[in-house]
Amino acid sequence: MMLNIEGALKQDRLLRALTGLNRKAFDALLPTFTTMYLDTQQAKPRQRGLGGGRKARLLTAQDKLFFILFYFKCYPTFDVAGLLFDMHRSQAHEWMHRLQPILEAALGQKMALPERHLESIEAFLSRFPGVQRVMIDGTERPIARPQEREQQQQNYSGKKKRHTRKHLEEQLMKPNGS
Known part of the structure; x- marks a missing residue:
């Protein structure tokens, strides 16, 4: 059982409920997020050969962006996130920590991050x-x-x-x- 990401992306109201963004905002953020993700992947050497290891549940950058936005909008436990995205809770934890800085960098580049600290x-x-x-x-x-x-x-x-x-x-x- 996995959350139907494609179905959620087709329904604007559902997408906003799950990620906090409408389809237009999601699509506008996706290229920046994809670029940032690919840049971080190229910076790390591969640990396994191509095709090795467990098959990924979050295959596309779109799936990854949906996952991290869903996590920050709904704040599920890793057990719940793992169940919804058909992965183990430790894998959900790992994905969250891997994708958070990428999302922050993408939002920062889009100038969409809230200002959290005012000096005076x-x-x-x-x-x-x-x-x-x-x-x-x-x-x-x-x-x-x-x-x-x-x-x-x-x-x-x-x-x-x-x-x-x-x-x-x-x-x-x-x-x-x-």
Whole structure:
């Protein structure tokens, strides 16, 4: 049993549900991904002769691109990904780690990668000019159990089942950046 990739590629709604891309975007990314994949394959020497080893389940670059996009869209366990793509979970793990940098390079070349790290508030405001208020959510950090009962109740986290301090930061911003 293997996921019908060709069938998924023919149905735009299904393709978007499985990979996050429509057919036009998928087809636009495919040549860049293929080039990047072939470049990485040529950089490594073959470990086996031609025709040796197990027959690949992801035969074409299209199959490989579909697999890695599916993985990042749905985040299945390797057991589930292996079942859907008719391979062992260790092979699904290997394919994910092999294809991830290739996908990132292809998306970077297409200028489609999200910016994940902004250096300053000014950079944030230039990227998102209409923002007026930002809430930065933090984490609950454990603290020593307070001696006073009122402080104990105030700092007890039912979620963490211990005494914590909630580190939340809120910053107000005006549209002009000041």
